[in-house]
Structures are given as C-alpha cells and as structure tokens.
Amino acid sequence: MSVTQLTKANFDDTIAAGTVLVDFWAAWCGPCRLQSPVVDEFAGKHPEVKVGKVNVDEEPELAMRFQVMSIPTLIVFKNGKVATKHVSLCPLEEIEEICK
Amino acid sequence: MNEKTQYDVLIAGGGPAGISAWLTCHARGLNAVIVTNAPEHSLLWKAGRIDNYPGFSDSSGSTLLGSMYVGAEKLGLQRITGQLLGIMRMGKSFIASFGTEVLSAGSVILATGVTPANVYPGEREHLGSGVSYCATCDGMLYRGKTVAVIGLAADAENEAQALRQIGCQVEYFDKKRARSFAIKGGDRVTALSADGTDYPVEGVFILRDTIAADVLMPGLETDGPHIRVDAGMRTNIPGIFAAGDCTGKPYQIARAVGQGNIAALSANDYITHTKENVK
Numbered sequence: 001m002s003v004t005q006l007t008k009a010n011f012d013d014t015i016a017a018g019t020v021l022v023d024f025w026a027a028w029c030g031p032c033r034l035q036s037p038v039v040d041e042f043a044g045k046h047p048e049v050k051v052g053k054v055n056v057d058e059e060p061e062l063a064m065r066f067q068v069m070s071i072p073t074l075i076v077f078k079n080g081k082v083a084t085k086h087v088s089l090c091p092l093e094e095i096e097e098i099c100k
Numbered sequence: 101m102n103e104k105t106q107y108d109v110l111i112a113g114g115g116p117a118g119i120s121a122w123l124t125c126h127a128r129g130l131n132a133v134i135v136t137n138a139p140e141h142s143l144l145w146k147a148g149r150i151d152n153y154p155g156f157s158d159s160s161g162s163t164l165l166g167s168m169y170v171g172a173e174k175l176g177l178q179r180i181t182g183q184l185l186g187i188m189r190m191g192k193s194f195i196a197s198f199g200t201e202v203l204s205a206g207s208v209i210l211a212t213g214v215t216p217a218n219v220y221p222g223e224r225e226h227l228g229s230g231v232s233y234c235a236t237c238d239g240m241l242y243r244g245k246t247v248a249v250i251g252l253a254a255d256a257e258n259e260a261q262a263l264r265q266i267g268c269q270v271e272y273f274d275k276k277r278a279r280s281f282a283i284k285g286g287d288r289v290t291a292l293s294a295d296g297t298d299y300p301v302e303g304v305f306i307l308r309d310t311i312a313a314d315v316l317m318p319g320l321e322t323d324g325p326h327i328r329v330d331a332g333m334r335t336n337i338p339g340i341f342a343a344g345d346c347t348g349k350p351y352q353i354a355r356a357v358g359q360g361n362i363a364a365l366s367a368n369d370y371i372t373h374t375k376e377n378v379k
Contacts (some may be wrong), residue, residue, distance in 0.1 A: 028239040031186040034325040037195070038188060056241065063241060067304065069287070070238045076296030087228025089186045089318050 003043050006052040007059055015077040020050040021099055026057045026067075026074045031089055040096045049099050063089040085090070107133045109367050110196055110205035112184050112316075115142055116353045117211035117344025118178075119168045120360030121367075126175055130366045133178040133205075137309055139165055141254040143214065153353045164353070170278055183253075183309075184212075185234055187317045187340075192374060194339065198234060206374060207367045210335070210342040211360060212310050212315070214351060215325045220250075222283030223306065230289025230303050233311055235259040238303075242255035243267045247303035248292040250281055256307040263305070271299050273308070313346060323348075339374075341367050 006014060006022060014020060023039045025032035036053070044049040048077040056063040056071060066075055066082065076084040076098050109125050111118045114136030125132035137143055141163075147161030156164055169177070182198035187208055195204045223231055233239040235249070239262065246269040249260040261270050271292070273281070278294035283304050285291065291298045313327050314320050321328040321336040326348040333341045343363040344356035 026198055026237075026240065028240070029234075030200045030202060031234070031237060032193050033202045034186050034188040034190075034197050037190055041190075067229065069241050069288075070232050070234075071232060072366075073228060073242070085228075088315060089188055091189060091318055094318070 003040060004050070004052040006054045006062070008061060010082075011052075011054075012061060014050065014052055016080045018050060018079065018085075019048075019099055020052060020077040021095065022075045022077065023051075023053045024056050024063060024068045024071055024075070025053060026055060026071055028057075029071050033042075035089055036054045038090070038092050039074070039097070042092055042099075046096070046099065105195075105201075105203040107131050107178075107205040108371055109133075109205065109207050109209060110135065110187075110194065110203065111211060112136075112187075112215055113211035113344070113346070114139060114143055114169075114179060115165070115211060115213050115344060115356060116168060117346075117356035117360035117363075118209070119172050120357040121209045121211060122172055122177060122360075122363040123175070124361050124364035125367065126172075128364070129365075129370060131178075132194070132364075133180060133203070135182055135184055135196070135299075137183060139169065140179055141309060150353070154155070184310075184316060185237070185301050185311065186315075189337070189339070206371050207339045207341065208317075209333075209360070209363045210313065210327060210340065210346055211344045211356070211363070212313065212346045214345045215312055219312070220281045220283055221308070222285070222289075223240055224288050226283050226285060226304070227267065227315075228338055228372075229287060230285060231283055232305050233304060233307070233315065234318070235305050236327060237305065238305075239263050239266050239268065242303045245302040246271065246300065247305060248273060248290075248294075248299060249305045249307060250303045251307055253307045253309045259305070259307055268303075271301060280348045313342075324358045327370065332363075332366040333359055334366055339370055341370075 003032040108130040109132040137244040145159040187196045282293040327342040343359035
C-alpha cells in the first residue's frame with residue numbers, strides 16, 4: 001500500500017479506523033533518512049496496515065499534539081488511539097511487532 | 101543515494117582498531133571508509149606516553165596515532181569526519197547517518213572506542229520525552245523553550261550555539277560546571293539536577309563523543325557498555341562486526357589492532373558469501 005503524507009487536514013480521518021503506522025520525520029534529521037525507507041518497505045509488505053508520514057517541520061501542531069520531542073518517532077494508532085510510541089530508529093522486525 | 105556513498109565496509113571509529121581494520125580491508129581489495137570524530141578528540145591522542153606497543157618506545161599517543169594515519173593515508177585511506185547517529189539494515193546492506201548525510205555499506209565494523217559506562221539517572225526513561233542525543237535532529241522541536249546541554253563532546257559548544265540560533269534558551273553545562281547530573285520529570289522532563297541544584301528545563305541534550313552502541317544500532321547485543329562478539333569479532337547481527345575498546349577490556353592498542361584485523365577478515369568473508377548468494 002502506498003504511504004500517505006499526513007497533514008492537519010487529513011490526519012484524523014486517516015487514523016480513525018484500523019491499525020495505522022505514522023512516521024514523524026524531518027529533512028534535517030539524518031537518522032530519519034534511515035528510518036524512512038524501512039517504513040516504505042514495511043508498507044510494501046503489509047498492505048493491511050495504513051502507513052503515513054508527518055513532516056514535523058511543516059506540521060508542528062501534529063508533533064506537539066502527540067508530544068513528539070525526538071525524531072524519528074513512530075506511533076501506531078489503533079482505531080484512532082495511540083497504541084505504541086517508538087522513539088529513535090526502529091528496525092523492520094520491530095515495526096512488524098508493534099503493528100501486530 | 102549516489103554511487104559514491106556505497107561502500108563494501110563502513111568502519112565506525114578511527115582509532116587503532118578502525119585503522120587496522122581499514123588496512124586489512126584495503127589489502128583484501130574492499131572499498132572501505134572510516135567515519136570518525138577528529139583524532140585530536142580521542143583518548144589515545146591525549147595519552148602522554150606509551151611504552152607497551154611494539155615498535156614504538158617512549159612515544160606519545162598523538163605521535164603513535166599520527167603515524168598510523170600517515171601509513172594508511174599513503175595507501176589511499178578514505179576517511180569522513182563526523183559523528184555517526186544511527187545504523188539500520190536495509191535489504192542486504194546497511195545504511196548509516198552522520199550529521200544530515202547518509203551512506204550505504206555491505207557490512208559494518210564498529211570500532212567506536214570506550215562508550216559511556218554509565219547513563220545519568222532518568223536518562224533512558226526520558227529518551228524521546230525530553231532527553232535527546234542529537235541537537236541537529238531535535239533542536240527545532242524545542243524552539244522557544246528552555247533546554248540544558250550537557251556538553252561532553254568536543255563540538256558540544258557549537259551545537260549549543262546552534263540551539264541558541266534557532267531560538268532555544270540554553271543552559272550549558274560542561275565538566276567544569278558540574279560533575280553529577282540527573283534528569284527529573286514524569287511523562288516529560290521538567291528539570292535537570294546538576295550537582296544537586298535543579299534547573300527547570302523542558303529538554304536535556306546529552307552530547308557525548310560516542311553514542312551508546314545499542315542506540316546507534318538497534319538490536320545489538322551488549323554486555324554493559326561493551327558490544328558482545330565471538331572470536332571472529334562477529335556481533336549478534338549478521339554483517340555487523342566490532343573491534344577494540346568497544347568490545348571490552350583491556351583497553352590496549354595491541355588488542356585493538358589485532359581485533360581490527362580479525363573483524364576485517366570476517367567482514368571480507370561475509371561480503372564474499374553475500375555476493376556469491378546474489379549471483
């Protein structure tokens with residue numbers, strides 16, 4: 001499944017139902033550039049999970065709302081609620097684990 | 101990512117273990133690169149006198165390390181100065197970030213030297229909820245807020261200055277200003293305690309020369325501050341090797357050089373097998 005770029009406008013609708021993985025990132029963050037292709041790989045392997053990305057530079061309100069204070073941060077939402085928050089680099093196997 | 105950033109072996113650390121590993125990689129025809137802090141910031145560089153490394157007598161650490169670099173540079177040493185922030189597996193290779201850059205390698209040799217033995221009280225608990233190891237990555241999330249910087253790395257003052265420039269109020273601590281630190285707060289950091297005095301802050305940037313191995317490479321097995329390796333310098337992650345002080349005591353040059361050599365030979369075996377499987 002493709003990865004959705006999330007903004008204030010589409011965020012709540014996207015996370016409302018099912019399991020959704022969201023990657024909070026920024027262009028200036030080197031480790032985020034490592035995380036991003038792994039998140040893409042996960043999205044390719046797991047069409048059953050919706051996957052989105054939030055650029056914290058462009059969407060500071062979303063970063064603040066979910067208390068993202070270090071990037072990369074991955075948050076798994078289940079039916080609109082935060083199920084897991086993972087700070088710093090997260091390998092593919094661990095993403096699969098937290099999205100179960 | 102362009103072709104230039106693709107290597108056979110990434111060597112993290114430019115001390116004796118890293119240089120030895122690079123020499124062996126070079127001898128085996130591998131395209132290897134060392135990513136390291138400036139040598140002048142290493143513990144060895146500051147050592148006044150070394151008498152227990154064969155071939156050198158009454159030599160200073162800087163002379164010895166300098167000689168190692170001269171020898172490697174004659175052979176075309178590839179070296180990047182910068183601090184590694186993270187390493188991840190991506191398919192059959194690994195990608196690593198330093199600063200805002202990334203590079204890709206078929207295998208990795210960690211030769212990062214002595215890693216911090218102790219974390220501060222409250223440090224790991226608040227990682228991501230107020231504690232950060234990377235001012236470049238997370239600074240913008242603290243714009244307009246008061247933060248503390250514990251500056252243990254050589255370029256920590258520059259990082260603190262960068263935080264000020266983007267609008268953070270920075271309370272700067274070096275080893276002279278305070279000796280003991282604790283991070284306080286509940287869900288989020290609320291204060292840094294320095295030598296018993298509480299400073300109200302919303303974030304604490306802990307800037308060390310070396311990031312703890314299991315933060316650098318998630319999933320890496322460690323034994324306290326040391327990376328677990330077998331006799332072939334293999335870690336628990338296939339393709340990742342480690343050598344030198346980061347694998348344990350004694351912290352001696354002779355041990356580091358030998359382990360760097362073994363790690364490079366193991367990396368060569370790994371890469372050869374990986375390539376054969378691809379064919």
